[in-house]
Amino acid sequence: MQRQGVTIAHYNGIRVGLDYSWFVIFVLVVYMLATFYFPENYDSVSKAESWMLSLFAAVLFFLSILLHEFAHAIVAQRRNVEISEIVLFIFGGLAKMKKEPEKARDEFAIAGAGPLCSFAIGFLFLGIALLIESSVGEGLHGVFWYVGYINVLLAVFNLVPGFPLDGGRMVRAAIWHYSGNLRKSTRIVSTMGQIFAFLLMFTGLMVIFSGAIITGVFWILIGVFLLLSAKSGYYMVAMREGLSGIPVGKIMTTNPATVHPDITLRNLVNEYFFKSKFSCFPVVRNDELLGFIEINQVKSVEHDQWEMVRVKDIMTPLNDLVIVSPETDAYDVLMKMIDSQTGRMPVMKDEQLIGIVSRKDILQFVEFRETLRT
Numbered sequence: 001m002q003r004q005g006v007t008i009a010h011y012n013g014i015r016v017g018l019d020y021s022w023f024v025i026f027v028l029v030v031y032m033l034a035t036f037y038f039p040e041n042y043d044s045v046s047k048a049e050s051w052m053l054s055l056f057a058a059v060l061f062f063l064s065i066l067l068h069e070f071a072h073a074i075v076a077q078r079r080n081v082e083i084s085e086i087v088l089f090i091f092g093g094l095a096k097m098k099k100e101p102e103k104a105r106d107e108f109a110i111a112g113a114g115p116l117c118s119f120a121i122g123f124l125f126l127g128i129a130l131l132i133e134s135s136v137g138e139g140l141h142g143v144f145w146y147v148g149y150i151n152v153l154l155a156v157f158n159l160v161p162g163f164p165l166d167g168g169r170m171v172r173a174a175i176w177h178y179s180g181n182l183r184k185s186t187r188i189v190s191t192m193g194q195i196f197a198f199l200l201m202f203t204g205l206m207v208i209f210s211g212a213i214i215t216g217v218f219w220i221l222i223g224v225f226l227l228l229s230a231k232s233g234y235y236m237v238a239m240r241e242g243l244s245g246i247p248v249g250k251i252m253t254t255n256p257a258t259v260h261p262d263i264t265l266r267n268l269v270n271e272y273f274f275k276s277k278f279s280c281f282p283v284v285r286n287d288e289l290l291g292f293i294e295i296n297q298v299k300s301v302e303h304d305q306w307e308m309v310r311v312k313d314i315m316t317p318l319n320d321l322v323i324v325s326p327e328t329d330a331y332d333v334l335m336k337m338i339d340s341q342t343g344r345m346p347v348m349k350d351e352q353l354i355g356i357v358s359r360k361d362i363l364q365f366v367e368f369r370e371t372l373r374t
């Protein structure tokens with residue numbers, strides 16, 4: 001998934017970023033702390049102080065989420081699992097792996113590092129809060145207490161044994177280790193993750209009825225997010241298994257229909273799109289691939305221009321296309337498509353276009369395999 005946001009640092013080849021959605025949750029946390037937590041629990045804290053302390057507590061809270069993600073990332077790198085980026089977004093943090101771990105032991109250690117880190121931070125802050133209870137102002141006690149408490153909560157929440165939560169990943173690794181079946185173990189924890197997601201949504205609904213609308217809506221949204229992630233987690237594993245070792249040359253459409261760069265858009269629409277029902281064509285002159293033309297590119301040109309504008313004027317040129325060879329692993333091609341947000345790729349051999357592969361082709365292949373149980 002491509003995310004929009006701000007890069008705040010680079011560490012050891014890992015991009016550390018804030019998704020734009022993160023700013024929403026940051027403001028919300030500060031607001032909740034300043035208007036509810038401090039006024040309810042700490043009488044001696046003034047209104048102005050309460051906002052300052054809330055800002056401080058929120059920064060510490062999000063720093064500890066970053067540390068949680070770094071714990072995952074550092075253990076991953078030690079085990080040669082590459083991490084491309086760490087991102088904070090509205091529902092928490094994410095240490096994005098370039099590729100899922102290939103060994104159950106690695107997955108278990110990587111997943112476990114996060115909650116362990118949160119427990120450590122949590123108990124440390126709770127301890128400090130207890131120590132300074134009477135020595136410094138009430139306000140600071142409030143900050144330490146909150147950060148400690150929220151980190152322990154974070155650790156416990158993440159240990160719920162449903163995918164994609166850390167606990168789910170740990171349970172998956174354990175079942176995977178003993179059964180040797182990644183797909184089956186993913187299906188189990190993905191189901192548990194979906195049940196947990198529904199529980200969260202239900203809780204959110206109850207919270208809304210009790211009057212705390214923002215909090216309730218937030219729980220429901222987290223539930224929806226977890227539900228989708230749990231489903232796609234299983235789906236990705238099914239894809240990986242269904243496609244592993246399959247060269248894309250086996251799936252691609254060979255001898256695809258091509259269009260000439262000089263034809264007009266009117267011609268392209270009438271003679272190619274309408275007649276073939278394909279929504280995309282390779283643009284070829286004298287056996288040389290020049291680019292791709294897609295129906296969406298034509299859509300953005302005014303109708304009265306269609307007689308004048310030619311395919312070569314608006315096509316995606318060859319340099320901007322991601323090209324694969326027929327030997328490329330179909331799973332890698334699918335990952336490339338997701339990364340570059342494209343639905344189709346030209347397959348080339350010896351600088352000749354020999355086929356096209358689309359996301360649909362790949363998904364259909366897996367579906368057929370599943371139906372035929374091959």
Ligand SMILES: [Zn+2]
Nearest residue numbers: 114115158166
């Ligand atoms: Zn985690």
